[in-house]
Amino acid sequence: MKPVRQTRFHGRHETRGRTCDWPGCAEAGEYRAPGGRASGADGPGDFRWFCLDHVREFNAGYDYFEGMSADEIFRAQSPLHGWEQQARAFRPDAGIDSTPRWADFADPLEAISARARAHARLRREGMAAAQAGFTPTEQRALEVMGLGADTDRRTLRLRYSRLLRQYHPDHNGGDRGHERRLQQVVEAYQLLKRARAFFA
Numbered sequence: 244m245k246p247v248r249q250t251r252f253h254g255r256h257e258t259r260g261r262t263c264d265w266p267g268c269a270e271a272g273e274y275r276a277p278g279g280r281a282s283g284a285d286g287p288g289d290f291r292w293f294c295l296d297h298v299r300e301f302n303a304g305y306d307y308f309e310g311m312s313a314d315e316i317f318r319a320q321s322p323l324h325g326w327e328q329q330a331r332a333f334r335p336d337a338g339i340d341s342t343p344r345w346a347d348f349a350d351p352l353e354a355i356s357a358r359a360r361a362h363a364r365l366r367r368e369g370m371a372a373a374q375a376g377f378t379p380t381e382q383r384a385l386e387v388m389g390l391g392a393d394t395d396r397r398t399l400r401l402r403y404s405r406l407l408r409q410y411h412p413d414h415n416g417g418d419r420g421h422e423r424r425l426q427q428v429v430e431a432y433q434l435l436k437r438a439r440a441f442f443a
Contacts, residue, residue, distance in 0.1 A: 255295075263294040265301075270294035276301050376440035384431035396441050403432045 255273050263272040276298055278289030293301055308316045347354070377385065377392060385391065388402050408414045410425040435441075 261292055263297055264291045265293055265297040268294060268297055274298035377438060381435060381438050384434045387427050387431040388435065399432070399435055403428065
């Protein structure tokens with residue numbers, strides 16, 4: 244009985260006619276290495292394909308941080324790197340653009356209808372905020388604060404105070420798990436307290 248070859252564990256990919264990308268090498272290119280375009284929202288990026296000897300040589304000289312500034316390197320080395328963005332589940336429009344949770348509805352048409360109502364509500368709120376004189380950036384700040392276009396300066400201050408108490412570590416036994424959210428609230432308040440809509 245012929246033994247089964249493990250190809251994925253050590254990074255080897257079976258190839259049919261693909262040669263090593265190393266200049267002058269005619270060996271099979273069976274090992275993947277980063278290419279010129281990194282992976283991102285547009286897809287997995289480009290890869291180079293090398294033979295075993297040349298992928299080892301490539302890896303020995305590869306610098307992940309090449310071309311980055313000191314600040315970018317510092318951020319990339321942070322344990323929180325990639326977790327700073329607000330998760331979809333906690334955004335004001337959570338679930339609106341995603342597939343409905345069918346189990347929450349007895350009738351599929353109810354799920355579709357609920358999604359349409361949520362879209363309409365967001366559109367109405369955006370139009371009301373624009374009519375009240377808020378810029379698109381200020382409208383996003385209102386969403387962060389959980390406020391509508393009909394808010395006034397007093398309501399903004401009260402909401403800010405409540406959110407500070409909710410997210411500040413001093414009010415949560417030193418828990419710093421809400422720092423990112425707290426920063427968003429502070430930035431939103433600093434922007435909104437100078438909004439022209441409040442002085443019109």
